[in-house]
Amino acid sequence: MCAMWPQRTWPPPNAATVASATFGALNLSHRAVIRIAAKIAGVPEPPLPTPGWAVRLAATGLDLIRALGIEAPAEGNQLRLSVRDLYFELGKAWATLGEPRISIEQSIAETYIWYKTHGYL
Numbered sequence: 001m002c003a004m005w006p007q008r009t010w011p012p013p014n015a016a017t018v019a020s021a022t023f024g025a026l027n028l029s030h031r032a033v034i035r036i037a038a039k040i041a042g043v044p045e046p047p048l049p050t051p052g053w054a055v056r057l058a059a060t061g062l063d064l065i066r067a068l069g070i071e072a073p074a075e076g077n078q079l080r081l082s083v084r085d086l087y088f089e090l091g092k093a094w095a096t097l098g099e100p101r102i103s104i105e106q107s108i109a110e111t112y113i114w115y116k117t118h119g120y121l
Contacts, residue, residue, distance in 0.1 A: 026104050027087040033108070040109045052083040 028036075031049060038045040059076035066072050094100075100107075115121045 027090075028104065029085060030082065033104075036105055036108050037112065040105070040112050055079050055083045 035045050056079070059079035061076075062072050062074060062079060063076035066075060102110075112121070
C-alpha cells in the first residue's frame with residue numbers, strides 16, 4: 001500500500017495509465033527533506049550540507065566497491081542523483097490518483113517507522 005494514497009491498493013488497477021506519472025506530494029529541496037527527517041528521527045540536522053564534490057567522490061568509491069563484488073548499501077548513481085535538485089510536475093499523478101491525503105511529514109514519519117521496524121535503521 002502506498003503511504004501517500006492509503007485508500008488505494010498498490011499497484012493501482014490502472015497501473016499502465018499512471019506508470020509514467022511522477023508520484024509525490026510537494027517539491028522540496030534535499031535540505032528541507034533532511035530537516036523534516038532529522039526532526040522525526042530525533043537527531044540533529046546536519047550543520048552544513050555535504051559538498052557535491054565529496055558526494056561524487058563517494059559515489060565513485062561505491063562504484064569501485066561494487067565492481068569488486070563487495071555488497072554496498074547504495075550504488076554510485078543514487079549518490080550522484082542526490083546532489084541534483086529535481087522538481088517535478090505532479091499534476092498528472094494528482095489527476096489520476098487524487099491529491100495526497102497525508103502530509104509530507106506524516107509520510108516521512110511512516111517511512112521512518114517502517115524502515116526501523118524492518119531492521120534497516
